[in-house]
Amino acid sequence: MKRNKNNNNTGFFVPEPAARPGEKPDFSRIDISSPGAVPMYKIDCAAKQTHEFADGLIRVLGFDGVAGGDWDPKLDASELLEMLRLISLTRTYDERMFKLQRQGKMSFYMKSLGEEAVAVAAAKALDDEDMVFPSYRQQGILFSRGRDMVDMMCHCISNSRDNLKGRQLPVHYSWAEGNFFSISGNLCTQFPQAVGWAMASAAKGETAIAASWIGDGTTAEGDFHAALTLASVYRAPVILNVVNNQWAISTYAGIAGGDQASFASRGIGYGLPTLRVDGNDALAVYAATKWAAKRARSGHGATLIETVTYRGESHSTSDDPGKYRPKDEVKSWPLGDPLERLKDHLIGLGTWDDKRHEKMLTEQAELVRLAYKEAESFGTLREGPLSPTASIFDDVYVEQPWHIRRQRQDLGV
Amino acid sequence: MKRNKNNNNTGFFVPEPAARPGEKPDFSRIDISSPGAVPMYKIDCAAKQTHEFADGLIRVLGFDGVAGGDWDPKLDASELLEMLRLISLTRTYDERMFKLQRQGKMSFYMKSLGEEAVAVAAAKALDDEDMVFPSYRQQGILFSRGRDMVDMMCHCISNSRDNLKGRQLPVHYSWAEGNFFSISGNLCTQFPQAVGWAMASAAKGETAIAASWIGDGTTAEGDFHAALTLASVYRAPVILNVVNNQWAISTYAGIAGGDQASFASRGIGYGLPTLRVDGNDALAVYAATKWAAKRARSGHGATLIETVTYRGESHSTSDDPGKYRPKDEVKSWPLGDPLERLKDHLIGLGTWDDKRHEKMLTEQAELVRLAYKEAESFGTLREGPLSPTASIFDDVYVEQPWHIRRQRQDLGV
Amino acid sequence: MARMTMIKAINSALDNLMQRDETVCSFGEDAGYFGGVFGCTEGLQAKHGLNRVFDAPINEAAIIAMAIGMASNGLRPVAEIQFSDYIFPGFDQIVSELSRIRYRTAGSFTTPVTIRTPCGGGIYGGQTHSMSPEAFFTHIPGIRVVMPSNPYDAKGMLIASVECDDPVIFFEPKRLYNGPFDGDPHKPALAWSSHEKGEVPTDHYTVSIDKAEIVRAGSELTILAYGTMVHVAQESVRVAGVDAEVIDLRTLLPYDMQTIAKSVNKTGRCVVLHEAPRTSGFGAELIAQIQEDCFYALEAPVVRVTGWDTPYPHAHEWAYFPGQERVIRAIKQVLEG
Amino acid sequence: MARMTMIKAINSALDNLMQRDETVCSFGEDAGYFGGVFGCTEGLQAKHGLNRVFDAPINEAAIIAMAIGMASNGLRPVAEIQFSDYIFPGFDQIVSELSRIRYRTAGSFTTPVTIRTPCGGGIYGGQTHSMSPEAFFTHIPGIRVVMPSNPYDAKGMLIASVECDDPVIFFEPKRLYNGPFDGDPHKPALAWSSHEKGEVPTDHYTVSIDKAEIVRAGSELTILAYGTMVHVAQESVRVAGVDAEVIDLRTLLPYDMQTIAKSVNKTGRCVVLHEAPRTSGFGAELIAQIQEDCFYALEAPVVRVTGWDTPYPHAHEWAYFPGQERVIRAIKQVLEG
Numbered sequence A, B: 001m002k003r004n005k006n007n008n009n010t011g012f013f014v015p016e017p018a019a020r021p022g023e024k025p026d027f028s029r030i031d032i033s034s035p036g037a038v039p040m041y042k043i044d045c046a047a048k049q050t051h052e053f054a055d056g057l058i059r060v061l062g063f064d065g066v067a068g069g070d071w072d073p074k075l076d077a078s079e080l081l082e083m084l085r086l087i088s089l090t091r092t093y094d095e096r097m098f099k100l101q102r103q104g105k106m107s108f109y110m111k112s113l114g115e116e117a118v119a120v121a122a123a124k125a126l127d128d129e130d131m132v133f134p135s136y137r138q139q140g141i142l143f144s145r146g147r148d149m150v151d152m153m154c155h156c157i158s159n160s161r162d163n164l165k166g167r168q169l170p171v172h173y174s175w176a177e178g179n180f181f182s183i184s185g186n187l188c189t190q191f192p193q194a195v196g197w198a199m200a201s202a203a204k205g206e207t208a209i210a211a212s213w214i215g216d217g218t219t220a221e222g223d224f225h226a227a228l229t230l231a232s233v234y235r236a237p238v239i240l241n242v243v244n245n246q247w248a249i250s251t252y253a254g255i256a257g258g259d260q261a262s263f264a265s266r267g268i269g270y271g272l273p274t275l276r277v278d279g280n281d282a283l284a285v286y287a288a289t290k291w292a293a294k295r296a297r298s299g300h301g302a303t304l305i306e307t308v309t310y311r312g313e314s315h316s317t318s319d320d321p322g323k324y325r326p327k328d329e330v331k332s333w334p335l336g337d338p339l340e341r342l343k344d345h346l347i348g349l350g351t352w353d354d355k356r357h358e359k360m361l362t363e364q365a366e367l368v369r370l371a372y373k374e375a376e377s378f379g380t381l382r383e384g385p386l387s388p389t390a391s392i393f394d395d396v397y398v399e400q401p402w403h404i405r406r407q408r409q410d411l412g413v
Numbered sequence C, D: 001m002a003r004m005t006m007i008k009a010i011n012s013a014l015d016n017l018m019q020r021d022e023t024v025c026s027f028g029e030d031a032g033y034f035g036g037v038f039g040c041t042e043g044l045q046a047k048h049g050l051n052r053v054f055d056a057p058i059n060e061a062a063i064i065a066m067a068i069g070m071a072s073n074g075l076r077p078v079a080e081i082q083f084s085d086y087i088f089p090g091f092d093q094i095v096s097e098l099s100r101i102r103y104r105t106a107g108s109f110t111t112p113v114t115i116r117t118p119c120g121g122g123i124y125g126g127q128t129h130s131m132s133p134e135a136f137f138t139h140i141p142g143i144r145v146v147m148p149s150n151p152y153d154a155k156g157m158l159i160a161s162v163e164c165d166d167p168v169i170f171f172e173p174k175r176l177y178n179g180p181f182d183g184d185p186h187k188p189a190l191a192w193s194s195h196e197k198g199e200v201p202t203d204h205y206t207v208s209i210d211k212a213e214i215v216r217a218g219s220e221l222t223i224l225a226y227g228t229m230v231h232v233a234q235e236s237v238r239v240a241g242v243d244a245e246v247i248d249l250r251t252l253l254p255y256d257m258q259t260i261a262k263s264v265n266k267t268g269r270c271v272v273l274h275e276a277p278r279t280s281g282f283g284a285e286l287i288a289q290i291q292e293d294c295f296y297a298l299e300a301p302v303v304r305v306t307g308w309d310t311p312y313p314h315a316h317e318w319a320y321f322p323g324q325e326r327v328i329r330a331i332k333q334v335l336e337g
């Protein structure tokens, strides 16, 4: 077998990231148009119109902290502050939980560091009745929708108050009351389910839409194609989001085809409108989501949104990113940090300052600390109490059939 | 549940074909550019360049029978005649086999009426060493590669000479000696396999490429996405063909998303070059395949080709198309008949005439009749002889393991 | 009451369901306008509208995922998979999603989906239109697996399945669609109109999806069968002239162990039939549980009569299909054993 | 010889294979540059090049289909599926394609693919990192299914699998990657360096993928186990102080019935262990065949000790995992029964 390095005429091509550990980070592939470069589209525009910018980047917040361009959602200061608070809270929570995992308090954890705006801003642009089908990196939605933090922690430490009775891995939240669909450990499965949910909503004549999120790596799954096909064919009121944070565990976006075309452009072949968005720009994410939601709600069908961002932390508590990417790659990330950028914007508007920011951080850290204290009072994975052991036999079926009943008796519970 | 008809703001949209039984056929959606409308691309052009015409139509043969435009492959009269002969032979064979099925000679049959050029012209543009992964409607490839017709028939009637030992449904040919991969009854599975085959060829430093064919309906399968992703990421020397014959059993191409965008345009999001071709124009199919093959062989990777054609017959011997589409829809098909068009072209060139054509048809009919007679001498499904009964236990594994041996003994064979 | 084929019975069930409950909808490949390649949904789109009965793209994962999403939003989808041989692209959505959503959300999301799919051999369908994949599904906690053997049960069980809050895989033995089949391909085909189980009420009724049915009471041995094999069993018993108790399992997950154990404890001998390959087929589960629950009553090894451990061959269909000869041989074997 | 973890043993097998046979290649999600999330392919890309060891897109169907295509063109691909819980998107390519290509082409195309995939529980992986899906695969004629229980076998069986002309599903019990595990989570973790089966030659050798191994000879009863449960069985036997014959099946399809039957005919009593859910688990097949082949030797019902018929719960891992207590209870039961 010929063992040719890339790009020869013999041997197939295996894409490689611009930089590996020890090499200089290189993000020259990220094309940074200025705010305003992508025009705002009419809500009922032809999908084709959006395709022109499927490789572009919808941006609102300039690096000078000034908002501009067609897509500026022109939010009130209070709305902006609320997003800032939520992004920051998500980050503070993640930080603490990650540490607690290292201390053995839970079996597993996953942060959303550096991409919190993707979840928070989208959630704020949706209605609370809209059903979200997130992946494991949109915990920001839960904060945005006001889920009780103690409940979230109780899930993560699998204690007696875990609303999922200890059955799911940490961070695989489910919150029916908040229209937050159960996160699956299996990638992409929820993408076409979201389309089905949205179709049901339309069939019932209801106004709620659905939104789902997957990562760049996950776009390779067959279910991605299933979702886009269904969404296109039935014009379902759904927003399909690809969070391109550049990495899928150790493989960069090129292994999913990201070097050949943007993930947004995948929508072109299905005739779906596509928006490619600066994911670290909360205002741009908000505006794009709002547009897609309005479009869906007014009967024009689905939109594919790619948010371009960067996974600031390891994939999960189980891997060391220093083994596959330059250690300080995040520092070279050209789209900056969503928290800092929104903060700068607010400071620029004169409604915020470093002092208030520090105070907020301190308060949030304390809030998280206290919440965890309370959560622990309901037990931890290691020490218990957990949900009753017998409960592992519940909810397999509506009623416990004979064979499961026998097994419960076998276990003596 | 609201039961709204299409296109309302409530209720999801269910696409419907332009015409159902009893209605007037309507192919106004088929956009017929003239030969020459789509330019020829350099063999190493950027994929993007081809995307401009992803909804266009590469054509060579005008309806006046004259060849023209950049894509004219400028074939010799003898090559053109050979294609004519093969298209006609495929049709004659299909015709006879379909009738024989109706007479109970085989359990099942599928014709390729009206789309024979897709298979024949592509096969002629490929090298014989190239591995083809066809669907069940590319029997034309077998004729083009010179497979013995008696062998083909013996397979279809599952007799003692069936090279597949009666294990496969009729028309699910496999012919290793002719580099014709086993046709699967499961749709789309072969599409990503073809990419793997092509990668192996590249890895070995060999020049053979792979080509695969699926139908419009089949593009909806997850494996379609698998194939395009692999082909794009690894720049595999493969040609991925979508034969858009407008129908998938009873569902029209819109149920696979074909109303929203062309199937060729699916390639855009993967950065694959896309060619959309008049499938009833043997010269255009030949030229497009030749281009893609050359591109693949010179290390520039995969191409997605959509051939636009029309399924002239029922899906198989098991359905009645009069139940789901206008009976005479084929007559309104704007791209005509591949055999007639090539014949007209040859007559225009002065190398063919109606008399010779009639003679060829008669000779081919006789050839097929005699071949079937010979085939039947090796048995038929109903009367036998079949392959030895004990052979059903062979080839499950390299060697027969104990449990299968026991089962064979159980059956007493 | 009316005489119906199994196809008509299924159609009637769907029609009744859609009439009574506006959340019921039905879709699949060719299952909208055309009414399905076997005609099970014929006429339903015209009657109930495009949003309730519609064609789906050829993607079995998409079909099942769409059903899951709809069910989680209050609908009762009935998804058709054209042949059970083609259910595997959607297998992940069943194993990882459909079967677990109630469990992993502690009951806060539920997905009452029914998946209908024709299965089994006997129609010269070759290896991709003949599979009996039920055993795979019986190893998936959280779903129910059922298979009727006649029009009356098909209708009643389909209604019960759709009305059940658990997800159900509803297998339809396609060889029985138009008439009973006793395993002898040389006899003229029978029609359901000549069979008492072809008598089907046009109105709504249910047949339990928890209970097996003793279709022939007997004392010498127990024969466990489902789908087409129920008819093969009955005819084999008649031909062999033995006093067998023939049980139509009807439901495979959970299966009705009470009825099974009672019978085997009584007869002490048992034959298990299925069309699917033997190794790790559903017969294995039945036997494992029988030897656990009825060990001291058993007077001979339980014998399996099954399809072979090969893909389903096309031409040699009748060498593969576990017909009367093999069943009768097994009956003799357990009686002598 | 050297002491190796199971991870290193697998790595060494792949390295040997690639060195000897230039058609061997290996790929999977994170299995290229990074060397796999468990490190099984670490260093191989650097050593053997990008075209032989590479990262794959996250699409298990694509991975398996790519392997099939490559194998049909003369390569010997070893595909890694990151967790066996995630093999189902590729299930169709296995059931409908990989297992049947030799058969449906009468041997003219063959696809010698090996699929490696970590399975089993014991690592707090929750319902999507703990599955034991082997039973599904044992119902697919045309593939082989194997599962080693220690580094020595892992290497020898992996080499045998890749060199075998049949497609092989090679399950790696992830709880054993770094050391043996006897089912007691409260004991300090053991390392393979302290276990004789951690002794692994660095050179090429094979271990049969047709033969079970009697890991403890005994006379009172037979215990059938594979993967992690082999170690649970051995420790349970020690604790219970019984003279059990413990058989490590190693290969599940085809399984080594000769060794099994010989043992059960000798002991007359049998316990079958697996982590997977009970209903239609692989234990069912073993029992069905045992009662067929050893009926008159059996003195008590064969007992199954298995995972429960529920998804694998996260927090209550040890209530789900079939540990020593349950095994010992079963041993007592068959000895008394």
Ligand SMILES: Cc1ncc(C[n+]2csc(CCOP(=O)(O)OP(=O)(O)O)c2C)c(N)n1
Binding pocket: A135, A137, A185, A186, A187, A214, A215, A216, A217, A218, A219, A243, A245, A247, A248, A249, A311, A315, D029, D058, D082, D086, D089
């Ligand atoms: C079907 C399936 N295959 C593989 C995995 C293992 N896995 C978990 S996360 C992950 C990477 C996903 O990357 P991406 O989609 O980019 O999302 P991100 O983690 O970056 O948010 C992989 C391979 C899985 N969970 N499910």
Ligand SMILES: Cc1ncc(C[n+]2csc(CCOP(=O)(O)OP(=O)(O)O)c2C)c(N)n1
Binding pocket: B135, B137, B185, B186, B187, B214, B215, B216, B217, B218, B219, B243, B245, B247, B248, B249, B311, B315, C029, C058, C082, C086, C089
């Ligand atoms: C996985 C799978 N699903 C469903 C089918 C049943 N089926 C066979 S052919 C067909 C229609 C295919 O239509 P298309 O792809 O347009 O090809 P054409 O028949 O028009 O050539 C269907 C649904 C199948 N064979 N395999």
Ligand SMILES: [Mg+2]
Binding pocket: A215, A216, A217, A243, A244, A245, A246, A247, A248, A249, A311
């Ligand atoms: Mg990512």
Ligand SMILES: [Mg+2]
Binding pocket: B215, B216, B217, B243, B244, B245, B246, B247, B248, B249, B311
């Ligand atoms: Mg078609």
